[in-house]
Amino acid sequence: MRERIVQDLHEVGTARRKLQEQSELLERQTDELRRSNLELEQFAYVASHDLQEPLRKVASFCQLLQRRYRGQLDDRADSYIDFAVEGAKRMQTLINDLLAFSRVGRTKNFAPVDLNVALEDALGSLETRLDEADAVVTGDDMPTVQGDRTLLTQVFFNLIGNAVKFRGDRAAQVHVSARHQGDEWILCCTDNGIGIEPQYAERIFVIFQRLHTRDKYGGTGIGLAMCKKIIEFHGGHIWLATEPDRQGTRICWSLPADVEAQDETVEENAEGVPADSEPASVGTEDSPHAAEDDPGKV
Numbered sequence: 001m002r003e004r005i006v007q008d009l010h011e012v013g014t015a016r017r018k019l020q021e022q023s024e025l026l027e028r029q030t031d032e033l034r035r036s037n038l039e040l041e042q043f044a045y046v047a048s049h050d051l052q053e054p055l056r057k058v059a060s061f062c063q064l065l066q067r068r069y070r071g072q073l074d075d076r077a078d079s080y081i082d083f084a085v086e087g088a089k090r091m092q093t094l095i096n097d098l099l100a101f102s103r104v105g106r107t108k109n110f111a112p113v114d115l116n117v118a119l120e121d122a123l124g125s126l127e128t129r130l131d132e133a134d135a136v137v138t139g140d141d142m143p144t145v146q147g148d149r150t151l152l153t154q155v156f157f158n159l160i161g162n163a164v165k166f167r168g169d170r171a172a173q174v175h176v177s178a179r180h181q182g183d184e185w186i187l188c189c190t191d192n193g194i195g196i197e198p199q200y201a202e203r204i205f206v207i208f209q210r211l212h213t214r215d216k217y218g219g220t221g222i223g224l225a226m227c228k229k230i231i232e233f234h235g236g237h238i239w240l241a242t243e244p245d246r247q248g249t250r251i252c253w254s255l256p257a258d259v260e261a262q263d264e265t266v267e268e269n270a271e272g273v274p275a276d277s278e279p280a281s282v283g284t285e286d287s288p289h290a291a292e293d294d295p296g297k298v
């Protein structure tokens with residue numbers, strides 16, 4: 001009996017040591033990963049920042065050549081210069097995008113953000129594009145969350161901008177929904193455009209990855225990568241909602257619910273604010289298949 005107890009104690013001791021070793025290893029690996037991630041971000045930032053200056057020079061001298069010497073050399077020389085100008089401009093756009101991308105998350109100034117205001121701001125910036133496309137954008141009542149207002153506005157801007165750009169032949173109809181689920185908000189931007197094949201669900205969020213050529217639809221492929229970085233910086237995630245027979249595209253993202261703001265809403269409602277001023281609940285017109293909005297399904 002005593003031997004058994006000693007044996008058991010020995011086994012427990014060994015298991016505990018192993019567990020300790022494993023957790024130390026995990027901690028070291030996490031530290032290493034964090035460090036290399038930081039280094040990579042730093043690299044992207046420095047590279048894109050320092051490349052701006054020499055590139056500006058190349059671009060402006062190519063443009064000068066184009067302006068001063070057009071027609072003085074032969075046609076071939078003119079078109080070479082045009083290519084150089086176009087290439088330099090494109091590189092400037094890519095570098096500016098990369099710089100903006102690597103800036104996300106460098107400083108954290110979170111405050112309560114009323115997403116109704118963020119959505120309004122984004123729609124204001126998109127006004128010309130929306131008019132040109134005869135787009136109709138509707139939205140649920142939005143919650144207030146903790147976050148960076150500029151960045152959260154940019155998410156709406158990029159997603160609604162995409163919905164309008166990739167509208168196909170029809171006038172764009174876009175709906176932005178919000179519903180409360182557990183301790184987070186699930187927001188979705190749904191359009192009636194050309195749609196995205198489910199096999200590209202991951203690829204569309206990778207920086208500079210696009211599914212179409214530039215002459216068909218303009219852009220560098222930064223929008224969704226930016227949204228992903230912003231949402232993850234806010235402690236949420238973003239995904240393409242894939243449903244069989246879905247026409248158009250639905251991109252959903254989660255954001256941690258601001259507990260204090262929620263309490264305030266509950267109190268306000270208890271004081272007699274009309275029920276229709278509450279945030280929309282599960283099963284609103286934009287989420288008939290609530291389960292399909294679940295990130296676990298993608």
Ligand SMILES: Nc1ncnc2c1ncn2[C@@H]1O[C@H](COP(=O)(O)OP(=O)(O)OP(=O)(O)O)[C@@H](O)[C@H]1O
Pocket residue numbers: 158162163164166191193194195196204209210211212218219220221222223224225249
């Ligand atoms: N609403 C949408 N409908 C159809 N395809 C889309 C939609 N949103 C994104 N995509 C596809 O995903 C790709 C990546 O989107 P993303 O916003 O990152 O880049 P972009 O719009 O092409 O360029 P940028 O955002 O830099 O202007 C797009 O090129 C397009 O192929």
Ligand SMILES: [Mg+2]
Pocket residue numbers: 158161162219222223224
């Ligand atoms: Mg885009």
